[in-house]
Amino acid sequence: MVTIEQIRLLDKKVHSAVERIGLLKQENQSLKSKLEHYENRISELERLIESFKQDQGEIEQGITNALDELNRLEDDLEESPSPSTVPAEEASSESENEEENEENPPSPSPSIVQTEEEGEQEDSEDTNSEDTAEKNDSQTGELDIF
Numbered sequence: 001m002v003t004i005e006q007i008r009l010l011d012k013k014v015h016s017a018v019e020r021i022g023l024l025k026q027e028n029q030s031l032k033s034k035l036e037h038y039e040n041r042i043s044e045l046e047r048l049i050e051s052f053k054q055d056q057g058e059i060e061q062g063i064t065n066a067l068d069e070l071n072r073l074e075d076d077l078e079e080s081p082s083p084s085t086v087p088a089e090e091a092s093s094e095s096e097n098e099e100e101n102e103e104n105p106p107s108p109s110p111s112i113v114q115t116e117e118e119g120e121q122e123d124s125e126d127t128n129s130e131d132t133a134e135k136n137d138s139q140t141g142e143l144d145i146f
Helices: 004-079 088-103 116-140
Strands: none
16 A cells, blocks of 8 residues: 555655756756857858858959069060169160260170180280370379279
């Protein structure tokens, strides 16, 4: 037969089970809420990542385009330097040279390749011109220190 103590013990166990179930329901609801919050946050971060990837691609494309444009400009400058890139002093001296060249036609440029005899002749001419310059300097009283 069932005693009163057994019924009280059973009642106690049922109450603790009900309390436990209530706490588990609250915890379950709390966990579901956190899960929903985290899923929303994950979605938001994924959108940000996609946006950053797209921006990254646009930035890389912009940098690539800028570098290509700089390379084209550099190539253009190498092919034909423009007058605007020449400093003012050089430009004025070039215009003076052009005026002189119009009056005096250009003489043929010396050959780059020299034979040994031509090199020796030039060396002797240089020595002779230096000796002459030293004599002239000594006559005028000037010192040539260079």
